[in-house]
Amino acid sequence: MLQLNVKNETSRLRAVVLGIATSNGPVPKVEDCYDPKSRQHVxxxxxPKEEDMVIEMEAVAEIFKKYDVKVFRPEVIENYNQIFSRDIAFVIEDKLIKANILPxxxxxxxxxxxxxxxINPENVIELPRECHVEGGDVMPWNDYIFVGTYSGSDYSDYITARTNTDAVIALQELFPEKTVKAFELRKSNDDPKENALHLDCCFQPIGKNMAILHKNGFLIEKEYQWLVDFFGEENIFEISKEEMYNMNSNVFSISEEVIISEKNFTRLNTWLREKGFTVEEVPYAEIAKQEGLLRCSTLPLIRD
Incomplete structure (x- = not known):
């Protein structure tokens, strides 16, 4: 049996589901793209080409091996995109919550x-149908669960709106001892530089008390400011619109000291090293074209 345990984003990783790029299928039609960035590249x-994405994902698998992390991979479905394992489920404490994703x-x-x-079946949770939620919007952070959402009345007009208010309420009921803090995200079906697909596209905690943040990803300045106050301005790396577009906030922590990052994130990686982090650089620029990066393609199961 797997004893799930995830209390935050940065404790030492022991087991993870890493997506897979094999048999990724043909280039999608423009009208079938789920996000503006993929559409732009189509x-x-x-x-991105399958062979390039396979190489990128294997580089991450190698780093997990180096740090003695148990890695699970999805079974390969022919001609099917299975890169973003974070979208399909997420773990909080000892519960695996199945995401209600695009059908x-x-x-x-x-x-x-x-x-x-x-996993003990009692710990596998399926939320009610009206709760829309994807793992990229959900971040356990000790006593808090940070959730990206969109509650506008035009929610259904946005294919980029993935987590709704019903899901926020359901998570609070599921974890009554935690504070579920929701953040309204900026959505755009057309402009990837004005679209925060998930919370991890504009924010991620790192280390013990630091964060990567992009102000424009938040619809409500007060909510953005809450995060600045929570982590402290001196502990925040603020990324530009261009860096957000390139997914700089979507790195992945193996521990409080070790972060996997994209090798082209020069400004971020320099800052991380100055702050004392070990940065494991990988090529991930092809996968990033689908509006997802390292956090999106990993589903942590056990952290110490």
């Missing part, structure tokens, strides 16, 4: 049944 003819992605969850089958 139109430009620069959509045509249900098979992605089925492909990790060999992991789910090792």
């Amino acid at each position: 139109i430009a003819g620069t959509y 045509d992605r249900k098979r992605e969850y089925d492909a990790i049944h060999h992991v789910v089958d090792q």
